[in-house]
Amino acid sequence: xxxxxxxxxxxxxxxxxxxxxxxxxxxxxxxxxxxxxxxxxxxxxxxxxxxxxxxxxxxxxxxxxxxxxxxxxxxxxxxxxxxxxxxxxxxxxxxxxxxxxxxxxxxxxxxxxxxxxxxxxxxxxxxxxxxxxxxxxxxxxxxxxxxxxxxxxxxxxxxxxxxxxxxxxxxxxxxxxxxxxxxxxxxxxxxxxxxxxxxxxxxxxxxxxxxxxxxxxxxxxxxxxxxxxxxxxxxxxxxxxxxxxxxxxxxxxxxxxxxxxxxxxxxxxxxxxxxxxxxxxxxxxxxxxxxxxxxxxxxxxxxxxxxxxxxxxxxxxxxxxxxxx
Ligand code: AFP
Numbered sequence: 001x002x003x004x005x006x007x008x009x010x011x012x013x014x015x016x017x018x019x020x021x022x023x024x025x026x027x028x029x030x031x032x033x034x035x036x037x038x039x040x041x042x043x044x045x046x047x048x049x050x051x052x053x054x055x056x057x058x059x060x061x062x063x064x065x066x067x068x069x070x071x072x073x074x075x076x077x078x079x080x081x082x083x084x085x086x087x088x089x090x091x092x093x094x095x096x097x098x099x100x101x102x103x104x105x106x107x108x109x110x111x112x113x114x115x116x117x118x119x120x121x122x123x124x125x126x127x128x129x130x131x132x133x134x135x136x137x138x139x140x141x142x143x144x145x146x147x148x149x150x151x152x153x154x155x156x157x158x159x160x161x162x163x164x165x166x167x168x169x170x171x172x173x174x175x176x177x178x179x180x181x182x183x184x185x186x187x188x189x190x191x192x193x194x195x196x197x198x199x200x201x202x203x204x205x206x207x208x209x210x211x212x213x214x215x216x217x218x219x220x221x222x223x224x225x226x227x228x229x230x231x232x233x234x235x236x237x238x239x240x241x242x243x244x245x246x247x248x249x250x251x252x253x254x255x256x257x258x259x260x261x262x263x264x265x266x267x268x269x270x271x272x273x274x275x276x277x278x279x280x281x282x283x284x285x286x287x288x289x290x291x292x293x294x295x296x297x298x299x300x301x302x303x304x305x306x307x308x309x310x311x312x313x314x315x316x317x318x319x320x321x322x323x324x325x
Contacts, residue, residue, distance in 0.1 A: 082103075118235075120236065265303070270305050
């Protein structure tokens with residue numbers, strides 16, 4: 001079933017369906033650029049940095065522009081917050097029903113090694129960008145109307161939730177259309193796989209140290225079974241693995257840069273991924289609290305992220321509670 005047919009079947013919200021269709025078109029255009037690799041100069045760095053102080057790749061900027069153009073063309077979006085722009089971009093359609101937060105090309109450092117990258121989107125109701133300015137984006141993730149990522153891997157996938165399950169669509173390169181290939185993903189409750197950047201181990205807080213140490217002790221320790229570890233340095237790919245075969249993805253708070261609460265951004269990484277994971281039966285916390293319940297305080301705010309199989313996340317939450325007691 002093609003994406004547009006699926007949308008008509010599951011959602012009566014025509015404006016939201018139009019928006020999702022335009023996100024998918026942006027994904028198709030970015031996928032084509034990614035496929036061309038060095039032939040399109042996409043692996044080249046630019047001289048500029050984004051609001052996070054990270055060096056931008058050519059493809060970061062082109063993906064941002066392509067996604068913006070599609071969202072503007074949808075006429076149902078009032079403004080867009082992007083990792084690649086300091087302030088939200090306001091469209092002429094300032095009273096349109098939706099706001100979109102996006103990371104147009106997450107994991108772009110993987111381009112240099114021909115690794116997997118992705119685009120992440122979060123759709124919020126427009127509560128009044130015209131009067132509130134960028135404050136309008138500071139809504140808890142549980143208010144998201146939809147979330148999606150597009151994964152530019154061996155196949156191009158669109159993984160989407162409209163708040164009723166999480167579904168996978170695969171791009172048919174011949175017809176240039178996304179087709180439903182997996183409906184209602186279900187994250188395994190238990191798991192024997194974890195994902196974390198272990199090079200930060202000495203900076204982790206005690207609860208995460210404890211959890212990972214127990215996993216590493218495997219069958220000889222308290223967990224009584226061996227664990228496997230994976231790290232792709234691309235949130236889209238790491239989360240996709242968790243959605244399809246279970247596990248936990250951890251980017252915790254650490255003391256490497258004490259002023260920084262984790263690495264990942266709440267509004268366009270943690271929130272949309274949390275909605276996708278929880279809609280697939282998984283869980284997502286920042287340590288003690290559910291990520292989707294957090295009240296954002298800034299557009300480019302960072303947050304610790306622990307997400308995946310519910311039993312493992314429950315254990316991690318308990319370890320954080322015990323460390324606080
Ligand atoms: P880039 O987009 O700068 O490559 O960052 C990707 C990312 O935000 C996320 O996709 C990864 O999970 C995380 O960074 C990887 O971080 P490390 O560099 O610490 O492995």
